[in-house]
Structures are given as structure tokens and as C-alpha cells.
Amino acid sequence: MDKSVVVLDLIADGHPGSFEMLIEKYGNLVWSIGKKFLYNQSDLEDGVQEVMIAIWKSADKFDQNKASEITFISMIARRRFIDYLRKITKHKSEDSLDDENKHIHLYKESLLNEETDLSLVKSAIEELDTHDQELLNLSVYQGYSHSEISDILNIPLGTVKTRIRRNLMKLKDAFATNKRKSKVIQLQNG
16 A cells, blocks of 8 residues: 555545555554553553544544644554543453553553653654654653554655654753753742
């Protein structure tokens, strides 16, 4: 299938076979995101089904001017897997919840720590151009290897490696600068 085909537009237009195209083009992506949230194979399979249906239902909301197709799909998948994790955890028995609660507590604690610096990271990322933001999204948030990113974006592997490394260094510097500025402001407002 042509990588430039926007599957979400085909779905929104009611194109025959578009759901199969969605699965072919993005099934592995959704599966890999799900594996980060769900460890039980049965839960993972059910979660992937729910996510694919959610993507199908949200296809008409996709706007290429706001995000790439892969970013849009990834965001829906991540949100739906978090919702699914909450739903299945809520329905477990009290005995099995102890272990699950420890995992969820650590996960929530991790999210809170991330939220503390989220605005600083967000402003540093927004300083990058959209192509570099997409590269980092695929690498850092979605866990694709450099060679997979090269295939997805159809750019040379060396270019992928160089741009990711360069942009991670830029983010590190920008984050450190923004964090220092934030501490100075906190001290002044003290």
C-alpha cells in the first residue's frame, strides 16, 4: 500500500476496504502501543479491537493541518489504552487488585512526575520544526527503532539517527535552560 495514502480520509469518505487498510498500515503501531499498557494477551487483544474501532469512529475528526496521521492515531491509541486499563482494573476482584494497584500506583506516580515538568518539555519540543517533532514522537513515545522510522518516513537511516540525536541534544539544552528560568521565577515569587 502507498505510504502517502491518508487512510483516515478514506475511512471518513466511506471508502470500501478502508478498515482493512487501517489495520494493514497501523495495526502494528497500535499493537506496540498497547503492549506498553497491557501485559495480559487477552486484555491486549480486546484493547486493540477497542482502539481500532475508536480510530474508525474518529476518522472524520482528523485534520492534516494539526497533526500527521500517525500522530493522530497514536494519540487516540494511547488515550484509549489508558481508559481500557482503568476499566479492566476496576472490574478485577479485590484479591487480584493488590498487585494491579501497585502497578497502577507506580504508573500514576510516574505520570505525576512527568506532569511536573510537562510545560517545560512541551515548550522545548514546540521550538523544533514539525518534522523533527514527528521523528521524536515515533522514537521516544512510540518506541519505533531507527530503521522502522526510516521505513515509515521514507528517509535514510543515517539521517534518522543524526536528526534524532541532534534534536535530543537540543531538547536537553532547552529543557535545562527552561528549568533554570522556572526556578528563578519560583524564587522571585517565593
